[in-house]
Amino acid sequence: DAKTTQPTSMDCAEGRAANLPCNHSTISGNEYVYWYRQIHSQGPQYIIHGLKNNETNEMASLIITEDRKSSTLILPHATLRDTAVYYCIVRGGPSGSARQLTFGSGTQLTVLP
């Protein structure tokens, strides 16, 4: 499985866009990029995933570079409730065999008032 590299921590002003980067330079052609977040001691929450194309849902946007070696999760208007650890995970797609979600250390995003 491709490894991911994320900054340890980031701050963002409330109401501004939060852009969280992730490097996954060893990603293979059939691997997807998934983003989860974990608010302190709560269960992780699925945010979004993508393969090649940019994706958007009600929570966030995912921008994947053309060479797929990096991606950015965008929270368009961060609120205090978005303060959490954000995990970027690269794994096989829906047809992949069962494996755990491997959560690395993630990025601690702190939204400042």
Add this chain to the structure above:
Amino acid sequence: DADVTQTPRNRITKTGKRIMLECSQTKGHDRMYWYRQDPGLGLRLIYYSFDVKDINKGEISDGYSVSRQAQAKFSLSLESAIPNQTALYFCATSDPGTGIYEQYFGPGTRLTVT
């Protein structure tokens, strides 16, 4: 109401006791998972189940057992609890139609073994 519920939310038990953690879901998902999280670390998979008759060991199954009583229920047991099983335990579900990596987690059970 929460889609994935776990009981109890907090539990303190003594070394050597048998303890059961329960997970219920109303999402209608076939796949269910048990993870543990230690402070400052990521999640590690204990067991997973793709349907009622399918149970599989995960990365760290020693000292644990599971029971899939129904599609909606998946229980985790610690046969003889030990202090290094003190952790935060999460149950999760997923739908084969949307992929095993789009998982939905419960609120967690904080277990302390003294």
